[in-house]
Amino acid sequence: MPGTLLVASPEATDGVFEGSVIVLLDVDESGALGVILNEVSDLSLTAVLPGWEPLTTWPHCLFDGGPVSQEGAICLATPAHPREEPPGWRPLFERVGLLHLDTPLELVDGAYSALRIFAGYAGWGPHQLQGEVARGAWVAVSLCAGDVFDADPATLWRRVLGRQGGELGWLATWTPTPELN
Numbered sequence: 001m002p003g004t005l006l007v008a009s010p011e012a013t014d015g016v017f018e019g020s021v022i023v024l025l026d027v028d029e030s031g032a033l034g035v036i037l038n039e040v041s042d043l044s045l046t047a048v049l050p051g052w053e054p055l056t057t058w059p060h061c062l063f064d065g066g067p068v069s070q071e072g073a074i075c076l077a078t079p080a081h082p083r084e085e086p087p088g089w090r091p092l093f094e095r096v097g098l099l100h101l102d103t104p105l106e107l108v109d110g111a112y113s114a115l116r117i118f119a120g121y122a123g124w125g126p127h128q129l130q131g132e133v134a135r136g137a138w139v140a141v142s143l144c145a146g147d148v149f150d151a152d153p154a155t156l157w158r159r160v161l162g163r164q165g166g167e168l169g170w171l172a173t174w175t176p177t178p179e180l181n
Helices: 128-134 153-162 166-173
Strands: 005-008 021-028 031-036 062-064 068-079 089-093 096-099 112-124 138-141
Touching: 005 153, 021 153, 031 062, 031 128, 068 089, 112 128, 128 138
Parallel strands: 062 112
Antiparallel strands: 005 021, 005 138, 021 031, 031 112, 068 096, 068 112, 089 096
16 A cells, blocks of 8 residues: 555565665556655756755755656655645655645745655556565565655665564665675
C-alpha cells in the first residue's frame, strides 16, 4: 500500500537497487510505483529546476528516484500547516503528498516543512512486485516519520533494517564480503 517502505535484500547486487530504500506511492491492480529515498543524483537540481534547491529539505539536491522516466521529476512534500492543502499539492499518505512542479515558487516558499525532488521512479507491472517480495528481493516494512525526508540518505538502508529488530535487524550489519568476518 502507499507509504510502505521496500528495503532491498542484501543479496540484491544488480547495481540499480542495491542498498535501496523505496517508498511506495501508488499500488493497484495495474502495478506499483515508488521512489528511491536514499540515492542522490549526479545531476544538479539547480541546473534541472532553477529556484527549487533552496526550498528542498537537506541535503539540498536532486535524488535519483529510480530507473523509469528519469527525464521526469516527482516532488514529495509535507505542508507546513497540518490543516492546509496548499495549491498544487495532493495528499498520498500521512502528511506526505505530491507537489506539482509547475506550482509557482512564490506559492511553494514557506508553505512546506519538508520537500524533496526525485528524477525518475521505480515501477512494477501487475503482480511483479509481489513476486519479487515473495522471492526475497525486497522486505516490506512500515514507514517511520522522517524516512521520506531523511537528512542522511547514505545510512538510511542500515538504519531502517536495524530498527526492525530480530534477524531482520541483523541484516543492518551486512557486509558485501561476509567471508571476511
